[in-house]
Amino acid sequence: EAAVTQSPRNKVTVTGGNVTLSCRQTNSHNYMYWYRQDTGHGLRLIHYSYGAGNLQIGDVPDGYKATRTTQEDFFLLLELASPSQTSLYFCASSERQKSQNTLYFGAGTRLSVL
Amino acid sequence: GDSVTQMQGQVTLSEDDFLFINCTYSTTWYPTLFWYVQYPGEGPQLLLKVTTANNKGISRGFEATYDKRTTSFHLQKASVQESDSAVYYCVLGDRDNNRIFFGDGTQLVVKP
Numbered sequence: 300e301a302a303v304t305q306s307p308r309n310k311v312t313v314t315g316g317n318v319t320l321s322c323r324q325t326n327s328h329n330y331m332y333w334y335r336q337d338t339g340h341g342l343r344l345i346h347y348s349y350g351a352g353n354l355q356i357g358d359v360p361d362g363y364k365a366t367r368t369t370q371e372d373f374f375l376l377l378e379l380a381s382p383s384q385t386s387l388y389f390c391a392s393s394e395r396q397k398s399q400n401t402l403y404f405g406a407g408t409r410l411s412v413l
Numbered sequence: 414g415d416s417v418t419q420m421q422g423q424v425t426l427s428e429d430d431f432l433f434i435n436c437t438y439s440t441t442w443y444p445t446l447f448w449y450v451q452y453p454g455e456g457p458q459l460l461l462k463v464t465t466a467n468n469k470g471i472s473r474g475f476e477a478t479y480d481k482r483t484t485s486f487h488l489q490k491a492s493v494q495e496s497d498s499a500v501y502y503c504v505l506g507d508r509d510n511n512r513i514f515f516g517d518g519t520q521l522v523v524k525p
Binding site for chain 2: 303339340341342343344389391396397398399401402403404405406407
């Protein structure tokens with residue numbers, strides 16, 4: 300079974316702060332994703348990648364950057380954090396394209412922007 | 414465009430009750446349909462998946478039938494337990510444009 304590990308599990312920052320969320324998957328999956336989860340909105344896709352060095356824009360990318368440094372590691376960057384980015388963030392991976400394949404999620408990072 | 418609708422924000426049942434969570438979808442092609450379950454403090458995990466219309470998916474006592482005629486993928490379980498308390502997401506996978514669409518989720522609360 301795929302293992303997806305996110306760090307930190309909780310993060311508090313101030314408006315305008317710089318935050319990096321980390322994700323590592325250990326099952327050699329090609330695709331990795333960043334989602335945010337908010338009450339009333341379900342899960343919304345921020346960015347995704349299909350390999351090291353690749354980045355694709357998701358549905359809610361504004362205010363976020365991402366970087367895929369290796370097949371295992373995918374980072375989400377908030378360079379000027381705003382209160383609207385307070386949310387629960389999930390990383391996920393899949394072997395092939397997401398529309399037919401199972402997504403394996405990490406346990407999430409809860410981010411608070413004060 | 415593609416969409417998934419879960420009308421029930423929360424369902425509250427007692428142990429051994431029958432569970433029915435409504436899910437309907439809209440798409441112009443033949444999607445893959447999923448149910449994911451999210452337990453407290455965890456990320457979502459796959460509960461079941463069906464790739465072919467009119468087929469049924471079954472897992473851990475849960476079942477859902479991909480009904481192309483009614484564009485529905487309702488989740489059912491004959492007898493729920495307190496441990497089934499979680500959020501359930503209906504998800505549509507559109508292979509044509511490689512996108513997936515999450516419903517808003519249904520919170521299931523099972524009382525002992």
